[in-house]
Amino acid sequence: MAHASKDGVDKFMLHIKKAVNLRIEADRLTRWHRKMDGAELREESDKMLRDAEYMVYELIDGAVERSKN
Numbered sequence: 001m002a003h004a005s006k007d008g009v010d011k012f013m014l015h016i017k018k019a020v021n022l023r024i025e026a027d028r029l030t031r032w033h034r035k036m037d038g039a040e041l042r043e044e045s046d047k048m049l050r051d052a053e054y055m056v057y058e059l060i061d062g063a064v065e066r067s068k069n
Contacts, residue, residue: 008055008058008059008062009059011055012052012055012056012059015048015049015051015052015055016048016049016052018045018048019045019046019048019049019052020045022041022042022044022045022048023041023042023045025041026039026040026041026042026045029041
């Protein structure tokens with residue numbers, strides 16, 4: 001039986017994985033002196049991490065609501 005929050009956690013983890021991969025790619029590109037591309041990827045990585053943070057708050061809010069019922 002799957003946990004009630006499994007879809008939310010999976011979605012959250014996908015954002016974390018994408019953010020980490022973007023940061024790795026940004027660092028690799030920066031080393032190759034393509035700083036503009038690296039900066040854009042770092043920016044996207046930061047956005048993904050912020051999105052993941054908001055997802056955590058939504059998961060917590062959902063858990064609190066379920067516990068009240």
